[in-house]
Amino acid sequence: MNARIRRSAVAVAAAAILPLALVACSDDGDSGSSDSAQAASSAPAAGEDQSADTGGDMAGADEPFGPACSSVPKDGAGSFDGMAKDPVATAASNNPALSTLVTAVKKAGLVDTLNNAENITVFAPTNDAFAKIPKADLDKVLNDKAMLTDILTYHVVGQKLAPQDLENGSFETLQKSKLTTSGSDESYTVNDSAKVVCGHVETANANVYIIDTVLMPKG
Numbered sequence: 389m390n391a392r393i394r395r396s397a398v399a400v401a402a403a404a405i406l407p408l409a410l411v412a413c414s415d416d417g418d419s420g421s422s423d424s425a426q427a428a429s430s431a432p433a434a435g436e437d438q439s440a441d442t443g444g445d446m447a448g449a450d451e452p453f454g455p456a457c458s459s460v461p462k463d464g465a466g467s468f469d470g471m472a473k474d475p476v477a478t479a480a481s482n483n484p485a486l487s488t489l490v491t492a493v494k495k496a497g498l499v500d501t502l503n504n505a506e507n508i509t510v511f512a513p514t515n516d517a518f519a520k521i522p523k524a525d526l527d528k529v530l531n532d533k534a535m536l537t538d539i540l541t542y543h544v545v546g547q548k549l550a551p552q553d554l555e556n557g558s559f560e561t562l563q564k565s566k567l568t569t570s571g572s573d574e575s576y577t578v579n580d581s582a583k584v585v586c587g588h589v590e591t592a593n594a595n596v597y598i599i600d601t602v603l604m605p606k607g
Contacts, residue, residue, distance in 0.1 A: 453551075453574040456514065456585035456598055459485060468589060475503035476510055476594040485598070488518040492529075496536045502544070508594045509549040509559075511567070511578055513602045514585065521602060538563055542605040548595045551576070551588050565605050579603055 452460075452468055460483065461467045471479035477499045480486045489512055493499055502510070518526060529536055542563040549559070554569040554576045561567055569578050576584040582601035589596040 450588070450590075452586055452589045454584055454586040454598070456485065456600075457589075460586065460589075471596075472590045472592065474592055476505075476508070476591040476596060477502040479591040480510075480512060480596070485514050485516075486512055488515045489513055492518075492536060492540060495530055496533055496540050498537065498540055503593070505544075505546075506593055507546075507548045508562075509545040509547065510594050510596045511543045511545075511582070511603060512596050512598050513543070513582075514598060514600060517582070517600050517602050538605055539602070542567065543603055549597075550595070554578075554584075554587075554597075561605075563605050567603060 457468075461470075464470055464482075465474070466482035466484065470482060474482070477490070477493055480493070481490045493502065502508075521529075529539065542561045542565065544562040545559045545567070546562060547559070549557070549569075551574075555572055557569040558566050559569070567579055569576060570580070571577055571584075574587065576587060576597070578584070578597075578599055582599040582603055584597045585600050586598040589598065
């Protein structure tokens with residue numbers, strides 16, 4: 389009977405010590421193999437959560453940002469998912485906050501130009517941005533196709549710009565003069581005057597940064 393008790397005690401002690409020994413070995417070694425083994429051993433239990441976390445981080449890096457993003461419809465053609473399926477002029481036409489811009493683009497005859505372009509960035513002024521311009525001046529611009537085209541093409545850069553590209557950038561526009569960008573994290577300014585209020589909105593052919601002030605070409 390005593391021998392049986394001793395054997396049971398030894399077995400219990402071994403069962404308790406073995407996991408501790410394995411953890412100690414894993415902690416002491418810095419080799420890739422021990423890290424891989426540890427990751428593999430935890431994969432069945434945590435693999436699903438880890439992939440979800442990673443996916444969330446990656447999605448977060450690609451998600452639109454800024455205070456005005458909350459006003460974008462949650463579903464339908466005007467939502468972020470909806471706009472991602474359409475070329476940029478069509479996508480903008482489904483966003484209520486960009487209706488003045490869409491009217492201007494149509495008056496300038498730029499719908500097809502923007503929709504057929506590849507890999508561009510559009511700095512899109514909101515309705516409120518256009519409202520900052522005195523009505524008489526805005527009406528004059530809207531009825532002068534050459535001037536309107538000049539202004540609108542100044543808002544378009546011929547490459548896709550990620551948020552980090554805006555930190556300290558200078559880019560030639562389709563209008564041929566340059567605009568500048570600055571900022572960091574989720575706070576960016578264009579030409580030291582227009583703030584990005586909803587950034588990194590993806591459409592089928594463009595990255596869109598919605599801004600609170602209309603940009604004017606220099607010179």
